[in-house]
Amino acid sequence: MDRMADLGKSRGGGVCVMVNNSWYNNANVVTLARSCSPNLELLTLVIVNTAYIPPQANTDTALLKWEAPVHQEVTRWTAVAVLQDALDDVDWDMFWRSTDDVSEFIEAVVGFIVKLVDDTIARATIKKFPNQKSWMDKTIREALNSLTAAYNVGIISGNMDEYKSTSYGVRRAVREVKQRYRRKLESQF
Known part of the structure; x- marks a missing residue:
């Protein structure tokens, strides 16, 4: 708060609020009122947080840690009809004719379906x-x-x-x- 000489106050410590630079910007710290007179000095800010960590507390647990956002890949299931048409057009008997072993058949079919899904359905990276x-x-x-x-x-x-x-x-x-x-x-x- 600025103290001006014409307000009649020349002595005293004044009112001061300190805000960490990482918290301060015009969007999250707003001065609501300020006043300086011989009888009262007032400084009102919006959004003031106070935290108390008692001496017996585990400070590592009590301190808030900032976690960075995680980038995650998600499937956009918007082209399901295209995938369904592609699955309808597949000659499933070719998988039976290619092997007599059930395990190989399952592996081939699942691998084909996964490849078809990867080629047909879009994927996007989101920030979480x-x-x-x-x-x-x-x-x-x-x-x-x-x-x-x-x-x-x-x-x-x-x-x-x-x-x-x-x-x-x-x-x-x-x-x-x-x-x-x-x-x-x-x-x-």
């Missing part, structure tokens, strides 16, 4: 965060980003109406995505 819920998708991340933007605009303008409506939209989107994910899991049983 350690704290990301399994139902979380792109729409929720976009909704949360819009919520943060609406909050920042509301803090600056003093009008939080857009933030409130965006907050309701995020809740609705989360509810819908969770229901869709539940139906997807239930359909697999």
